[in-house]
Amino acid sequence: MKEATPQTIYLKDYTPFGWQVDSVHLTFKLAPEATRVTSRIRFTPDPAAPAQDFFLHGEELTLIRAAVDGVAVTPEVTPEGLRCAVPNGPFLWEAEVEIAPASNTALEGLYMSNGMYCTQCEAEGFRKITYYPDRPDVMSVFTVRIEGAEPVKLSNGNPGASGDGFAEWHDPWPKPAYLFALVAGDLVNHPDSFTTMSGRQVELNIWVRPGDEGKCAWGMESLKKSMTWDEEVYGREYDLDIFNIVAVDDFNMGAMENKGLNVFNSSAVLASPETSTDANFERIEAIIAHEYFHNWTGNRITCRDWFQLCLKEGLTVFRDSQFTSDMRSAEVKRISDVIDLRARQFPEDQGPLSHPVRPESFQEINNFYTATVYEKGAEVIGMLKRLVGDEAYAKALDLYFARHDGQACTIEDWLRVFEDTTGRDLSQFKRWYSQSGTPHLKVAESYADGSYTLTFTQHTPPTPGQSDKAPQVLPIAVGLLNPNGDEVVPTTVLEMTEAEQSFTFEGLAAKPVPSILRGFSAPVVLDRSSSPEERAFLLAHDTDAFNRWEANRDLAREGLVAMITEGAAPDEAWLDGLQKVIADEALDPAFRALMMGGPSQSELAQVLHGRGITPDPEAIWTASETLRDAKARRWAGLLPRLADEAAVTAPFSPDAEQAGKRALGGAVLSLQTRIDGGAAAEAQFKAADNMTLQLTALSCLVSAGRDEAALGVFERQWSGDRLVMDKWFALQIAATTPDKAVERAEALTRHPAFDMKNPNRFRATLGGLAMHHAGFHRRDGAGYRLLADWLIRLDAVNPQTTARMCTVFQTWKRYDPDRQALIRAELERIAARPGLSRDVTEMVTRMLS
Numbered sequence: 001m002k003e004a005t006p007q008t009i010y011l012k013d014y015t016p017f018g019w020q021v022d023s024v025h026l027t028f029k030l031a032p033e034a035t036r037v038t039s040r041i042r043f044t045p046d047p048a049a050p051a052q053d054f055f056l057h058g059e060e061l062t063l064i065r066a067a068v069d070g071v072a073v074t075p076e077v078t079p080e081g082l083r084c085a086v087p088n089g090p091f092l093w094e095a096e097v098e099i100a101p102a103s104n105t106a107l108e109g110l111y112m113s114n115g116m117y118c119t120q121c122e123a124e125g126f127r128k129i130t131y132y133p134d135r136p137d138v139m140s141v142f143t144v145r146i147e148g149a150e151p152v153k154l155s156n157g158n159p160g161a162s163g164d165g166f167a168e169w170h171d172p173w174p175k176p177a178y179l180f181a182l183v184a185g186d187l188v189n190h191p192d193s194f195t196t197m198s199g200r201q202v203e204l205n206i207w208v209r210p211g212d213e214g215k216c217a218w219g220m221e222s223l224k225k226s227m228t229w230d231e232e233v234y235g236r237e238y239d240l241d242i243f244n245i246v247a248v249d250d251f252n253m254g255a256m257e258n259k260g261l262n263v264f265n266s267s268a269v270l271a272s273p274e275t276s277t278d279a280n281f282e283r284i285e286a287i288i289a290h291e292y293f294h295n296w297t298g299n300r301i302t303c304r305d306w307f308q309l310c311l312k313e314g315l316t317v318f319r320d321s322q323f324t325s326d327m328r329s330a331e332v333k334r335i336s337d338v339i340d341l342r343a344r345q346f347p348e349d350q351g352p353l354s355h356p357v358r359p360e361s362f363q364e365i366n367n368f369y370t371a372t373v374y375e376k377g378a379e380v381i382g383m384l385k386r387l388v389g390d391e392a393y394a395k396a397l398d399l400y401f402a403r404h405d406g407q408a409c410t411i412e413d414w415l416r417v418f419e420d421t422t423g424r425d426l427s428q429f430k431r432w433y434s435q436s437g438t439p440h441l442k443v444a445e446s447y448a449d450g451s452y453t454l455t456f457t458q459h460t461p462p463t464p465g466q467s468d469k470a471p472q473v474l475p476i477a478v479g480l481l482n483p484n485g486d487e488v489v490p491t492t493v494l495e496m497t498e499a500e501q502s503f504t505f506e507g508l509a510a511k512p513v514p515s516i517l518r519g520f521s522a523p524v525v526l527d528r529s530s531s532p533e534e535r536a537f538l539l540a541h542d543t544d545a546f547n548r549w550e551a552n553r554d555l556a557r558e559g560l561v562a563m564i565t566e567g568a569a570p571d572e573a574w575l576d577g578l579q580k581v582i583a584d585e586a587l588d589p590a591f592r593a594l595m596m597g598g599p600s601q602s603e604l605a606q607v608l609h610g611r612g613i614t615p616d617p618e619a620i621w622t623a624s625e626t627l628r629d630a631k632a633r634r635w636a637g638l639l640p641r642l643a644d645e646a647a648v649t650a651p652f653s654p655d656a657e658q659a660g661k662r663a664l665g666g667a668v669l670s671l672q673t674r675i676d677g678g679a680a681a682e683a684q685f686k687a688a689d690n691m692t693l694q695l696t697a698l699s700c701l702v703s704a705g706r707d708e709a710a711l712g713v714f715e716r717q718w719s720g721d722r723l724v725m726d727k728w729f730a731l732q733i734a735a736t737t738p739d740k741a742v743e744r745a746e747a748l749t750r751h752p753a754f755d756m757k758n759p760n761r762f763r764a765t766l767g768g769l770a771m772h773h774a775g776f777h778r779r780d781g782a783g784y785r786l787l788a789d790w791l792i793r794l795d796a797v798n799p800q801t802t803a804r805m806c807t808v809f810q811t812w813k814r815y816d817p818d819r820q821a822l823i824r825a826e827l828e829r830i831a832a833r834p835g836l837s838r839d840v841t842e843m844v845t846r847m848l849s
């Protein structure tokens, strides 16, 4: 386990490594408790680098022997690595180390999952495998030999010789160590092939444990779609003879883009209609695409240092969202992305963990795999594309690939290709990478003699370490509608660069209604107090689907705020206007399903806090429930017709059309349950032939309190399927009432199938509790206490997952003094643990400061 060594690393301190690594040969003799790793690495001094000691990273390694040019040496070994005297010219470094994958529960480096060997090296896991300059700017060609009795032995690149008890692999493309991977075990493959745009044949495999072969078809289809899409849209071709994906049950993240050997959390690749929901299918499609796209944006062009993480992640998230938009509905994808951004990135940006898209310092890089780096990083690229236009974006990307292939790059390199292809000066735009916090945008309007002026002011509130903020470049997409509902000015992108700036539209016969920030063209908070009439008008007439959804969300939010703070009744006029939209069969069912939902309770807490009102989780819960009851009553006459429309008679397909219908059906069933007490849900639960229908029905039964029998039936049916049981754990917490959530979560931690060492199961149970807003924030602090107990336990086993889950406390300063005191006490209790990991120490310290 890592000891807490609060050492801060700064971007400004970057220095290149003093040597180039010409080649790496690794031999693994696999054994669960004593794997031997032999390395033979050729180093050549880099004349461009400053003079330095020869230092190799290495953690939790037992050094057996080391040699330089064949002569045994005794390096100075520390907990972080080793130092050694080396010749002035090129030399061969050899080392043999011993590691114990079976006792590696941190799931970083080489570890075991259900008897299978696998690796996770990003960000700094390779140093737990052997001594190496474990930094992304050191790239080399790897040759790997694996010895062991396991029937399947995989590594990066193309297969070489293999035989009884050994397999060799050679990766011709220079890569940093974080992209190294090794997998060995009793695995079976789902094979296929792909012919690239230049006619090369690539062998494709998805490797799974025996018994899971039937759950690979969707992943394979998604992979082939991704390969085609990247050729057609970005001109990027795959570059090895083979592409392997492996499903692993115990994995800290979703998946990892190791060169030619992607390792996936089994939840992000295995799918079947009986065991996976539509959301699972869509997520798998997106993650397979994401990891595959990294082959160019991440692997062929990688990051110079970990501060540049957004260079590969922001761009690749942007690319995978483009892919999903092309495969499914672009409008629904955009709305879903914004819901996610507001739920995960906005709280981060507005709280104690706020950091720039490119952070300038860190203690533990694993703590910076955040929504800011990933999702806001992708938003920044979306803005850049909007500002320069599609054609210029494509030209800049072509130059990026041509100029930087095989290099480890920076954000400066990335922006320079845009400057060089467009002639634009992006120095102000670059603030998006260095300035943290979410800008707030205010709007004033005036109209006289056919001339309409919008005046915007922007302001970014202070964030930790940054009190004074400079104006950002904001692409503001605006459309104007006539009072009769016709669009008079189609979507136009206004480029705002000043703190305050006006834009005038001429020749308008009447004062128009503005539709501002169409498509959510910049990741900002739009502070505009427009009238309910104007919002209802946009809900009815806006041609921009996102802003139509947004107008509805604003109405829902304002209605809920009035219910919470003034005891107002649900806004019946709004519900009637909304009913017309959800009844409109010309609209995509998936879009209508989104329109039927409201802002999350956590989002409402954020809104209230932003207006200087202390959020009361119980009052928010009650208002949300009251509103749902009102929707059910008000729309009771429409629900049966919608249920008919949502019914799917064709054989199951996870495509957007069927998934949209099932989403609409699910939204209808949850309202129907409020009328019939769960009768329809019970019928659906019994008749369901796919997981989406079964799980939706079960969720409705739990929320109606009619769950005893159904939960038991579901458990008996699926006790052998780990991924389905994760849903069973999560759902019974998510769908229950606030008074029961903590007890349920606590009882589930005593269930025989609860396993804290499995990140998916831990997240389903304790993460599930943290996501139940009113249940987690129960007045007596029982939710905080239970979570802190388990975080303390988990830290000794898996610091990375613990640190990530600690972030559920990041919004603590929103709440009342009593709750704040309770949370502070838990954070201090965690911080006081002897031997607390570096990961968790950093997170808790930042949240307490």
Ligand SMILES: [Zn+2]
Pocket: 290, 294, 312, 313, 316
């Ligand atoms: Zn990624």
